[in-house]
Amino acid sequence: MSETKDKIYDVVIVGSGIAGSLIAKYLTQKGKTVLLLEAGTGSYDLSQNWKDYQEYMKTFFMSQEKGVNSAYPVNLDAPSPSLNSLSTPPDDSGYFVQMGPQNFGSNFVRINGGTTQHWLGTCLRMLPDDFRMKSTYGVEVDWPITYDDLENWYGFAEYEIGVSADVDEQDYLGIKFPKGYRYPMRKIPQSYLDQKLTEGLKGKTIEFENKEYPVKVVSTPQGRNSTPDPDYRPVGFEPTEKWKKGEKGFQVEGAVSPWDLGARCEGNSNCIPICPVQAKYNATRSLFGAKRENMEVKFQAVASEVEFDPETNEVKAIWYKRYEDKNSPEYTLEKAVGKVFVLAANAIENAKLMLASEKEKAHPLMGKNLMDHPVLLGWGLLPEPIGAFRGPGSTSGIPSLRNGDFRKNRAAFRIEIGNWGWSWPDSAPYKPLIQSVDEYGRFGKNLRETFKAETQRQFRFGFLIEQDPQVSNSVTISPNYKDRLGNYRPIINYNFSDYTKNGFVAALKTYKEIFKWLNVENYTNYNPSESTYFEYEGIGFSWGGAGHIVGTHKMGLTEKDGVVDSYQRSFDHANLFIAGCGSMPTIGTSNPTLTMAALCLRTAA
Amino acid sequence: MEKQEQRKWFLRLSEALTGYGQFQLEGTGNVDDFLATLEEIVKPDITNRLLLEFSKLWENDKDGNTLEAGIRNHLMTDPLLGPVARNLIKLWYLGSWYQLPALWRENFGSHAGDYDHVISPRSYVEGLVWDAIKAHPQGAKQPGFGTWAFPPEVD
Ligand SMILES: Cc1cc2nc3c(=O)[nH]c(=O)nc-3n(C[C@H](O)[C@H](O)[C@H](O)COP(=O)(O)OP(=O)(O)OC[C@H]3O[C@@H](n4cnc5c(N)ncnc54)[C@H](O)[C@@H]3O)c2cc1C
Numbered sequence: 001m002s003e004t005k006d007k008i009y010d011v012v013i014v015g016s017g018i019a020g021s022l023i024a025k026y027l028t029q030k031g032k033t034v035l036l037l038e039a040g041t042g043s044y045d046l047s048q049n050w051k052d053y054q055e056y057m058k059t060f061f062m063s064q065e066k067g068v069n070s071a072y073p074v075n076l077d078a079p080s081p082s083l084n085s086l087s088t089p090p091d092d093s094g095y096f097v098q099m100g101p102q103n104f105g106s107n108f109v110r111i112n113g114g115t116t117q118h119w120l121g122t123c124l125r126m127l128p129d130d131f132r133m134k135s136t137y138g139v140e141v142d143w144p145i146t147y148d149d150l151e152n153w154y155g156f157a158e159y160e161i162g163v164s165a166d167v168d169e170q171d172y173l174g175i176k177f178p179k180g181y182r183y184p185m186r187k188i189p190q191s192y193l194d195q196k197l198t199e200g201l202k203g204k205t206i207e208f209e210n211k212e213y214p215v216k217v218v219s220t221p222q223g224r225n226s227t228p229d230p231d232y233r234p235v236g237f238e239p240t241e242k243w244k245k246g247e248k249g250f251q252v253e254g255a256v257s258p259w260d261l262g263a264r265c266e267g268n269s270n271c272i273p274i275c276p277v278q279a280k281y282n283a284t285r286s287l288f289g290a291k292r293e294n295m296e297v298k299f300q301a302v303a304s305e306v307e308f309d310p311e312t313n314e315v316k317a318i319w320y321k322r323y324e325d326k327n328s329p330e331y332t333l334e335k336a337v338g339k340v341f342v343l344a345a346n347a348i349e350n351a352k353l354m355l356a357s358e359k360e361k362a363h364p365l366m367g368k369n370l371m372d373h374p375v376l377l378g379w380g381l382l383p384e385p386i387g388a389f390r391g392p393g394s395t396s397g398i399p400s401l402r403n404g405d406f407r408k409n410r411a412a413f414r415i416e417i418g419n420w421g422w423s424w425p426d427s428a429p430y431k432p433l434i435q436s437v438d439e440y441g442r443f444g445k446n447l448r449e450t451f452k453a454e455t456q457r458q459f460r461f462g463f464l465i466e467q468d469p470q471v472s473n474s475v476t477i478s479p480n481y482k483d484r485l486g487n488y489r490p491i492i493n494y495n496f497s498d499y500t501k502n503g504f505v506a507a508l509k510t511y512k513e514i515f516k517w518l519n520v521e522n523y524t525n526y527n528p529s530e531s532t533y534f535e536y537e538g539i540g541f542s543w544g545g546a547g548h549i550v551g552t553h554k555m556g557l558t559e560k561d562g563v564v565d566s567y568q569r570s571f572d573h574a575n576l577f578i579a580g581c582g583s584m585p586t587i588g589t590s591n592p593t594l595t596m597a598a599l600c601l602r603t604a605a
Numbered sequence: 606m607e608k609q610e611q612r613k614w615f616l617r618l619s620e621a622l623t624g625y626g627q628f629q630l631e632g633t634g635n636v637d638d639f640l641a642t643l644e645e646i647v648k649p650d651i652t653n654r655l656l657l658e659f660s661k662l663w664e665n666d667k668d669g670n671t672l673e674a675g676i677r678n679h680l681m682t683d684p685l686l687g688p689v690a691r692n693l694i695k696l697w698y699l700g701s702w703y704q705l706p707a708l709w710r711e712n713f714g715s716h717a718g719d720y721d722h723v724i725s726p727r728s729y730v731e732g733l734v735w736d737a738i739k740a741h742p743q744g745a746k747q748p749g750f751g752t753w754a755f756p757p758e759v760d
């Protein structure tokens with residue numbers, strides 16, 4: 001055992017994902033000294049980072065599965081969950097111990113920059129009603145803060161991520177912006193598919209509980225580089241010391257590769273698992289924006305226990321296991337000492353670390369209310385070729401069904417329009433090509449032509465269904481389940497309430513209706529052999545996870561209804577912040593990272 | 606089979622199986638790698654039998670309209686050669702070797718290297734499937750900003 005001697009940092013942060021990196025960036029700029037502990041591999045040196053990135057690309061090219069984590073090295077000292085081989089729970093064959101009854105279908109990656117390395121980059125704001133579900137609809141809970149409290153922090157987060165969108169398209173369902181607000185970059189062009197759907201759905205409405213709701217295609221705000229807005233200026237917040245007053249125009253900062261700095265999205269269609277030109281935001285951009293002289297980063301340092309002062313209950317230190325070689329189980333135990341501590345290891349790892357450290361004294365809500373967006377897919381063939389498999393994974397959606405009186409009775413959803421054909425539902429083009437050859441016996445010109453005709457009309461919707469918080473959906477630990485370094489593995493209990501399942505039923509009705517309007521040949525098929533299959537009201541569904549891991553250390557007004565306050569400060573430990581999507585009391589229908597980034601910027605201030 | 610002969614028939618066979626001309630196949634830079642893969646995994650003996658069978662169909666195709674039927678009715682139905690030919694198509698289209706069917710392995714032996722794997726970064730990037738679907742390999746040969754807004758290519 002050794003202690004990282006002498007040095008006492010102003011702040012010790014665990015995790016270099018977007019939560020940890022943003023907080024580190026702004027604290028170091030304010031003159032605080034920061035030690036950042038990152039469990040995965042990586043480097044704080046730009047040129048090494050570039051080399052690592054090229055290695056990730058090579059790993060991706062050589063990977064047979066090309067799945068979500070396929071670009072990143074396997075690391076048993078800081079394991080990441082894999083989604084390649086989900087089987088029916090209970091199942092402890094992966095990193096997660098899945099207790100069911102449903103599988104938890106989302107993952108993350110433990111590497112520098114964290115999960116933003118393979119996120120899609122969708123950057124939607126939550127709706128004002130998402131923050132007050134109890135008062136508006138009598139369901140779920142209210143947040144201790146409102147949309148108004150976060151409005152300017154949203155602007156800040158959009159600046160930091162470099163979001164591309166046109167503001168006059170985004171003010172729907174109560175979302176508002178301060179006067180004169182603009183996004184840093186212009187919207188990403190909408191795909192040809194989006195344009196066709198916009199035309200086809202013009203003026204259409206759908207009925208729920210005797211009310212008509214518009215079905216309207218809108219371009220999606222995205223954390224990928226488009227054309228910077230030359231008239232951009234921050235409205236409602238002050239970004240960095242570098243931003244000169246009166247200055248105009250947005251500049252992309254800190255792309256990891258000096259050679260591709262600020263590259264626009266080139267349509268590599270590979271945002272998940274890795275963007276080759278770094279047009280998509282990942283958290284290493286923010287990490288590299290930190291003030292270097294105030295910042296120390298330790299990679300291959302897995303936080304394993306938080307030590308508390310028995311008198312004051314404050315955090316004294318964080319113990320971490322440092323390994324030299326990711327292929328070996330050897331490590332040394334070291335200790336990081338600071339005045340303030342921030343856990344930013346993601347919702348599952350934060351909860352796990354606190355449970356491992358506090359044991360029976362843990363907050364009763366720690367690890368509870370785990371949420372995600374179960375994604376229900378609907379897929380089919382459009383009457384005409386629309387040029388599938390081109391561009392970013394999704395450039396538009398149908399957000400108009402995110403809110404309404406129906407939320408008293410069932411979950412809402414946002415519809416994502418997928419640009420990559422049936423790649424999600426059918427592993428296209430791989431699986432159908434193999435099928436054409438092996439099962440249909442096609443070869444030669446016939447193969448080439450039929451395959452083109454079949455794939456060009458493919459499209460799919462993804463319904464991201466809101467999940468309501470349930471204390472029974474949880475992360476727990478047990479001495480029976482540990483990883484190679486002796487750290488706990490997350491045990492997950494997960495299920496859907498009827499409220500959420502009613503959202504599935506409404507989603508099914510919605511795509512069936514839309515398919516009729518557009519003359520789509522429906523190929524959707526939920527196979528009972530899939531590990532996520534379930535039946536409800538006589539209908540079978542299978543679904544996938546969205547990667548939106550939310551709710552395990554929810555914020556509240558008091559320690560009775562929350563683990564942390566609205567600044568993500570622990571009620572139980574005055575010098576500890578637990579940051580990330582785990583703090584969110586509800587998930588709404590927006591991908592959570594933008595909201596979480598806004599919360600973290602508010603924390604850092 | 607002599608090396609140069611072998612390469613010639615391999616190219617002709619690949620052309621007939623994939624529907625892509627020899628010019629395009631050469632352009633992928635994968636011809637030699639794929640021939641070597643075949644020889645390594647199913648061994649030179651079976652590789653040469655495949656090429657020889659194909660060369661007979663080719664030679665018999667005097668007026669240029671029996672080759673396809675020949676492939677369908679003889680090559681593809683052959684218990685030894687059919688699965689290997691299908692693997693060659695997948696290799697060209699997807700850049701990966703896929704494990705041969707269980708029955709094949711039982712009858713003709715299992716070989717080292719006969720498991721699902723990508724041959725090389727180039728084999729993936731140059732996979733014919735991307736051209737076939739009028740797209741580009743995910744993560745490479747990026748078509749440029751905003752191109753996804755254009756109407757699809759039709760011929
Ligand atoms: C496929 C996929 C697509 C997604 N797409 C979107 C999207 O379009 N929009 C959106 O809003 N969200 C999306 N998400 C979710 C988004 O990626 C996450 O919400 C976000 O990245 C979480 O950031 P974080 O910093 O909290 O955690 P992470 O990014 O997971 O970072 C945590 C960091 O902490 C490190 N760490 C973990 N444990 C320890 C430990 N014990 N000690 C030290 N370090 C540790 C990890 O290595 C990691 O680097 C997606 C997720 C997935 C999986």
Ligand code: SF4
Pocket residue numbers: 224264265266267268269270271272274275276277278279280391392393747
């Ligand atoms: S479409 Fe390609 S270039 Fe654009 S963000 Fe995604 S991976 Fe990067």
